[in-house]
Amino acid sequence: MEVIREAPLLRYLRWAKKFVKFTILSLLCFSFAILLLILYLRSQPLPETFVKQTTTIYASNGEVLDTMHRGENRISVPLAEISPALLDATIAIEDRSFREHFGFDWKRLAMAAYVDVVNMDMRQGASTITQQLARNLYLSLDKTWERKIKEALLAIQLELNYSKDEILEMYVNQIYYGHSAYGVQAAAQTYFGKDAKDLTVAESAMLAGIPKGPTYYSPFVDLERAKARQKLILDAMERDNLLTSKEAEQAYAEPIKLKQRANDKVTEPAPYFRDYIATLVKNKYGIDEEKFIHGGLKIHTTLDPVVQKKAEDIVASVLPKNNPNLQVALVAMDPATGYIKAMVGGRDYKASQFNRVLGKRQPGSSFKPIMYLSALQNGYTPLTLMKSEPTVFTYDNNKQYIPGNFGGKYPNALINMREAIKTSDNIYAVKTIDFLGPQKVVDQAKQLGITSSMQAVPSLALGTSPVSPLELNAAYAAIVNKGQAVKPIAITSIEDSEGNLLVEEKPEKTQVADPVASALLVNMMQSVFEQGGTGYRVAGEMNRPVAGKTGSTDYDAWLSGFTPQLVSTVWVGYDKNQKVDDVKEGYLSKKIWSQFMESALKGQPPALFDMPAGVVSVYIDPASGKLATEHCPNPQLFYFASGTEPQDYCMNHIPKNETPTPLKPPDSSTFWQRMGSWWKPDH
Incomplete structure (x- = not known):
């Protein structure tokens, strides 16, 4: 019987048909699996992560007093506040197809897999910006296949949940740029002393090259190596038509001006005040250590950096260099608001961090x-x-x-x-x-x-x-405020990293004493700086009305006082039980106080201590305590609560058969009032 054999061509066609069906079915199954995977990943929340951000403490004028980060300095900023050149440079060197791919680059991935298989290890990196972000946010840096798979899945999730701009913004705020700077804003400030939005093309190209090797490519460590890396990035930007050839050449030729390293500074401003702020944040406002250091808080304070610098300079110049154990405390407030303007807690913060403004001594x-x-x-x-x-x-x-x-x-x-x-x-x-x-x-x-x-x-x-200088200063503020107590305020507001207001402090005044009695006391406290007063020795250093009171014990020397614009307290003494030489060392509290008050108020006209309603002024004969007449040899002007002034005239110096003629109180045009109307800033 003859067997009819199928023609080879027909057999091949049948096989091809089966293969096509199988391939189509496989592709459909694969596509369906991919769809299921995408739907699954889209439905799953991304792992929780806490991005550490640097907390910034600001002075009253907006200057940065301090940044809190403990090794991870990060200040997140929106994409709109980052130089476009930095974004272009980052994409050009890290992930040129970032705008096109869906989390990972298939071409780079295939090349990396080929190199890894050939070498039997994980040598080749093919991570996109999205993958790097996933790794930095959620994973370790271990080079394992398991981590690679997790990284790819998380990258897809990121692409599903965020736009390209959002991913890029998170990336440039997350990556490490060396020298404790995380994110481009901290990096721009660390290397160039400017904001990320103000970076030039040259600076942007240099910064974009650092994450590849934060120590190796740091311009602080090796500027030539950093310049070579910068050239590579500028060429990549030119390749991708982000720069013209001329622009790339100009950027490379631009001189790089690096910021002075923080650890090269001799001293940091207001160290005792910064410690005081940290204490308030944690103890008064209940913000925990982690949030304070890494929460990206913006803490606005009352410190006046100009007044603070004057206080520090005066303390350094007045205290004797040959007696490093003699200590000091100085605190100054605006009596109208309670805002702390300056705080010096000791002569050398590096030697002792104890804040003597808060320490208690006998006043x-x-x-x-x-x-x-x-x-x-x-x-x-x-x-x-x-x-x-x-x-x-x-x-x-x-x-x-x-x-x-x-x-x-x-x-x-x-x-x-x-x-x-x-x-x-x-x-x-x-x-x-x-x-x-x-x-x-x-x-x-x-x-x-x-x-x-x-x-x-x-x-x-x-x-x-014992009381603290800060307490005594607050009490004196109430006296000059006509009996209105004000709470000392060091922090005006605290915002979180999203700009939400966490804390807001506003001046609070409470009437705790009679305004007339307070004003009479202020007037009498001016006599401390008159001839024969305990503060007269330094009266010549001040060119404005001041009032205050000295204080001394065997171990302490104080001067606390005020003008209408500023109240300050100075303490001088030793931490341990060592007596203060009242003549040589005790005098220094007065000298520091007087020099500080005059310097702090420089540029402001002299201000008078005005009297409230219910006060009368009369001339008194001090010997008799009665109303002075034109014949009294040494009349003195006294102020009284209306109705408490003497009613009888001094008769001790009146010629016989003459009617006493009282001295009239002075008119409102006193010396200091005339000074105030004449005064100009250059006088």
Whole structure:
């Protein structure tokens, strides 16, 4: 029987038909699988990630005081705030087909796979910008096939969830540029001291080359090597028609001006204030350490960098170089707002980070104005007379207290409150607290802003209960504010990385003392800088009305005071129990205070301490304590709450049979008012 064989051509056609069907079916299955994979990946959320961003602390004028990052300095910025040249350079060198591919480049992937198979290792890199972003955000840097597969899947997810611009924005804000700079904004500031939006083509090409080897290509490490890498990138930009040949040549020829390295600086500004800010952020506002350091916060503060620099310079120039153990604290506030303008917590932050502005020391006689404010609200007037002489005080079940005046000197005569403040008479002060009762003074101090615990004992009048310079400064601010207490403010606002307001501080004033009594006290505190006053030695260094009070103990020297525009406190002493030489070392607190106040207010006209309604001024004969006449040899101008001024005239110097003629109070055109109208910034 004859077997009929199928023609080879027909057999081949049948096989071809089966192959085509199989191929089509396979492609359909593959496409369906890909579709299912895409739908699955699209439905799955991307892994959670926390992108560390640098927290920035700003001065009141917008200057950057500090950046907090602990080794990962990152400031995320939108694409619109990045130089287009930097974006072009990055795409040209890292992923020229970035705008076309869907997460990974098949051609580069195939080439990388071929090289890897030939060499049996993971030598060849083919990662796109999207893959690099996926790796940086979610994966380790291990070169394994498992990581490669995860990277590819995550890259697809990124492409499914974000636009190309969004991916590019995340990428340039994420990658490492060396020297703790993560992201292009931190890199631009680190290398060139400018924002990413202001980068030139030359700078952009140099920055784009650094991520390949952040140390190897750092211009800080090897500028020639960085320039060679820059040339490679400029050529790539020219190849991709992003630059003309001439533009590439000009960019390469452009001189590169690198920023001075941060670790080359001698000192950082306001280090004690920056530490104080960190404490407030964490302890007062409840922001944890991780968010503070890496949350990309924007912390706006009240510090005036010009005033701060003056404070630091004056402290450095006045304190003796041959006595490094002698320490200092200085704090200055705007009394109207409570804004802290300057803070110096010690003479050398590198040697000691302890902030003495917050440390508690005995204020000595600088505490007395708080007590006298209470006295003025409880029956005293500036003319209240008491005898200053050696006195033994008995209190609390026959306990004895025997204060003494400085140097053992006593007038042994009646003196008034103004004289007691001027000369810092201790006997007058203790007699005053004995009259008031110590608890009343404690209550007054608390109302003015003293938060430290105080003992309600007679010695409180002489400042034996420790307080911090910041507390005392706040109390003095309330005095010059006509009895309105203001809370010290160092931070005005805190924003998160998205611009949401987390914290906002606004000035808060609380009336805690009588305005008239406060104004009378301010007037008397001006006498401290008059001849015979405890601050007279430095009065010549100031060209404006000032008021204040000195204070001293065996271990402390203080001067706290104010003008209408600024209140400041200076403490000088030793950290350990070492006595202060009042003549040589104690004087330095006054010198620092006076020089700082005059320098800080330079450019501002002298301002007067104005008197509120309810105050009257009259001339007094100091010997008799009565209204002065034209015949009194030494009349003094006193201010009183209306109705508390003397009503009788001094008759001691009037000729017989002559009617007393009272001295008229001065008109409003005082010396300082005339100075204010004449003053110009160049005077």
